[in-house]
Amino acid sequence: MNRVVFFLVPGIHILDLAGPAQAFFEAGFFGHPYELRYVAERAEVPTAQGVPVHAGTSWPDDLGADDLIVVPGWHVRSLAESPPVAAENLDVLRAHHARGGTVASVCAGADLLGRAGLLDGRRCTSHHDVQEELARRHPKAVVVRDVLFTSDDRVVTSAGIASGIDLALHLLAARHGPALAAQVARDMVVYARRNGHEPQASAMLRHRAHLDDVVHRVQDLLDADFARPLPLPELAAHAGVSERTLTRLFARATGGLTPLRYQQALRVERAEHLIAHGATVDAAARSVGFEDARMLRKLRARSSDPS
Template sequence: MSQVVFVLLPGVHLLDLAGPAQAFHSAAVLGESYRLWYVAEREQVPSAQGLPLAAETRWPELGPDDLVVVPGWRGPTLRDAPPPRAEDLARLRAHHAAGGTVASVCAGAEALGQAGLLDGRRCTTHHDLQDELAARYPRATVVRDVLFTIDDRVVTSAGIASGIDLALHLLSVRHGPAVAAKVARDMVVYARRNGHEPQASAMLRYRSHVDDTVHRVQDLIDSRFAEPLPLAYLAARAGVSERTLTRAFTRATGGLTPLRYQQALRLERAQHLISHGTVVESAAREVGFEDARMLRRLRAH
């Protein structure tokens, strides 16, 4: 079972916390193995919206597959933020050093900065705080006006609703796009936004359009991308001709055919498997390629 630990500071913004928490909770309800924890200095944490939150004061034992998230909090500046506990900062550093992933939503990037995890890495935060974050951590590269960034298992997002986009991306990378699409549907949100970054999942990168027919076909490809999906079959499921589907799909995705979109999903999943130790030949078979030649060709480009 993977654990997701939310580090709560006084004045935490409810949506910074609730968005990603709901995404991972929904994934657990849908069958993925997650346990959520909430840790803080005290057992009761005041939120920015006035609702008190209950928390644990002790951290669970963590492994490399676990995720630690610092949601944002109320405050006009980062300098005025409630200081994280030295124990929390040490835990963030140790978890990352042990191969784990750490993430922040909105002003939570300040905690990662205090832990020394932004130095030499790309990061982002809410647009109102970007200049201050850059000034406070000059060794970091603050990427402006994006929804999220990922750099060496240090994940930062812009804040508020972007925490949902971040969580969906992490679920897509870990479990494949079909799981993230199911979570998005369970939450009744459109899984369409992306971080405008190379690391953004293909499921999100090519969803920034309003063509319902293309979205339905993408949903089908997302859930079955490892299977052969002939154009005729996709067109029949969408209730349009092959030519109409190809034209609509290409227009909506900025130039991709359904086949190319499916290959993008396969490539992304294969690269994730390879990065976790799977050999190229096995990764190619798992994502639906007959052999590794096509996968090697796609990776070369």
């Protein structure tokens, strides 16, 4: 996703647009800049909140598979009252997906993806007020109720309003890894979560659902450099607090973990990935910073023990 193109329709919710746009903008501060573009059928687009938004009226000629199209939602009492959209713009959505691109929506924007035929046979969601109507209007879609977002074959849909931020963080994590998504979330002062009704897939995100800046700074260091020894005194100095204070704050923010246990979770998670892709246990252990495979085997056994 080198470029993110937002397709705007009249009556859009400002936060449906601004939330994801801010997340992709913030990614640039961490070494992953995105070009943000705004396209609409008319140059001035009214918003539900009364602030007009200006956009271009033509799509980029060189949209590629690495680019993302996002359709923010709009304010209507019923999806049947949604603004009309020209057939050629629906064609752009279909063609972009057919070329391998990703298409996403926030809130009522899912209806536009449905009109383009992109929801047929795929899991999707929308704001809870219009989920049932979305299912009626697009009977071939698999509408998932009451989740923050869904992702199915490069069609990504989110619930309503602020969930567009969760959608953007998910896409950033999928593209650049959960550490980048966590950094963006921290900068935006939001929780780094994936889906409120599904378990976190990554230790980085699973233990980032807090707003403690001291702990985030330490986690940033651990996330980026978990393969080397990072003793508690070094971590405390990095955060500018005492070892005792860091231990207390870290445990409170992460549900009882010490920095060492968090680092071990990151190592095991990375080792599991390497093993799943053909590495031996010994090679994976060395790659993530263990002197030999004994500690890795012990920690893997501990994580798989249901007790």
